[in-house]
Amino acid sequence: MSITVGIAGITGRFARELTSILLKNPNVTIKGYCRDPSKVPQSFSNVSLVKGDAYDEPAIQSFVTGCDVVVCCYLGDPKLMVEGQKLLIDACAAQGVPRYVASDWCVDYTKLKLGQLFPKDPMIHIKAYLDAQDKVKGVHILVGMFTNGFFGAHFGIYDAVTTTFKYWGTGNEIWEGTTYRNAAEYTAAVCLDKDAVGILKLVGGRSTIHEIATSFERVYGVKPNVECQGSLDDLFKLMNEQREKDPKDLFSYMFLLFHYYMINGTTEIGPQYDNDKYPQVKPVTWEDYLRNVSQDQLPNAMSVVGQNV
Numbered sequence: 460m461s462i463t464v465g466i467a468g469i470t471g472r473f474a475r476e477l478t479s480i481l482l483k484n485p486n487v488t489i490k491g492y493c494r495d496p497s498k499v500p501q502s503f504s505n506v507s508l509v510k511g512d513a514y515d516e517p518a519i520q521s522f523v524t525g526c527d528v529v530v531c532c533y534l535g536d537p538k539l540m541v542e543g544q545k546l547l548i549d550a551c552a553a554q555g556v557p558r559y560v561a562s563d564w565c566v567d568y569t570k571l572k573l574g575q576l577f578p579k580d581p582m583i584h585i586k587a588y589l590d591a592q593d594k595v596k597g598v599h600i601l602v603g604m605f606t607n608g609f610f611g612a613h614f615g616i617y618d619a620v621t622t623t624f625k626y627w628g629t630g631n632e633i634w635e636g637t638t639y640r641n642a643a644e645y646t647a648a649v650c651l652d653k654d655a656v657g658i659l660k661l662v663g664g665r666s667t668i669h670e671i672a673t674s675f676e677r678v679y680g681v682k683p684n685v686e687c688q689g690s691l692d693d694l695f696k697l698m699n700e701q702r703e704k705d706p707k708d709l710f711s712y713m714f715l716l717f718h719y720y721m722i723n724g725t726t727e728i729g730p731q732y733d734n735d736k737y738p739q740v741k742p743v744t745w746e747d748y749l750r751n752v753s754q755d756q757l758p759n760a761m762s763v764v765g766q767n768v
């Protein structure tokens with residue numbers, strides 16, 4: 460069975476991982492869409508590229524033409540994530556592309572109200588837009604957080620200097636995580652599965668912070684400190700205080716919001732997942748991930764995603 464996959468935002472981290480996996484399959488033809496083809500890795504020479512920005516309708520129509528599925532890998536401002544995706548979806552409808560994989564790969568945003576975890580608002584809008592389509596079926600892949608980003612200083616949980624995990628709540632809350640590569644393996648399998656539509660829950664691992672700390676010790680032979688920073692209510696209060704202090708300073712509170720909505724259960728994907736639909740993909744657990752990254756690389760692991768393709 461041969462299939463043509465269109466990948467919008469092919470220069471990005473996730474798109475590079477996905478493209479490199481799909482290129483190994485001789486039955487797959489890939490079309491890529493980007494604004495700067497010079498950023499596309501040389502190893503992607505078999506990808507047929509269409510150049511254009513997110514609002515260039517003729518270029519988008521040309522890009523989606525002939526695709527069996529279009530995967531959107533954009534990441535950017537709300538206008539890109541809503542209007543940019545709507546243009547891709549409209550082009551899919553016009554050109555007879557039956558499936559559109561939304562730029563999701565995240566927590567379960569379907570249980571959030573608009574405004575609660577604002578970076579996920581565009582996904583709520585795009586899911587509603589796809590649900591209302593009759594020609595194009597939407598695909599939404601939920602993976603939890605990208606494990607690669609969890610240990611970065613920006614997320615505020617792992618302090619590499621003091622080897623400390625700093626958590627909120629009881630410490631028994633579940634963290635759902637999937638590596639970029641593993642999420643790309645599942646997405647490649649979904650692209651090849653013509654019947655795959657709607658929400659797919661494809662998660663590498665689920666662990667509490669204490670279990671992650673135990674895995675850390677087992678893998679690196681170093682016992683990390685594990686420190687509670689306060690209750691869930693304390694976290695809620697802090698994130699709102701920070702937001703009210705300077706709403707424009709997104710980075711002072713955005714990760715606190717993610718932390719809060721991930722561990723208070725609102726955005727939990729499981730405990731039931733769809734991994735069994737794709738037994739050819741092995742889920743990469745939190746401990747599997749740690750076994751493949753050195754302790755030194757852990758805080759900056761995001762910087763290498765998509766670089767070795």
Ligand SMILES: NC(=O)c1ccc[n+]([C@@H]2O[C@H](COP(=O)([O-])OP(=O)(O)OC[C@H]3O[C@@H](n4cnc5c(N)ncnc54)[C@H](OP(=O)(O)O)[C@@H]3O)[C@@H](O)[C@H]2O)c1
Pocket residue numbers: 467468469470471472473474493494495498512513532533534535536539561562563564565566603604605606608
């Ligand atoms: N669950 C998680 O923890 C998590 C974390 C991160 C990302 N994600 C998800 O993963 C997906 C991809 O993220 P990523 O990390 O691969 O992002 P990324 O590396 O930043 O790539 C973003 C892509 O979007 C393109 N883009 C940005 N602004 C654009 C614009 N105005 N017009 C056209 N293209 C534009 C970029 O093109 P240029 O190269 O030209 O800039 C690039 O190809 C997104 O769905 C995101 O929500 C999930």
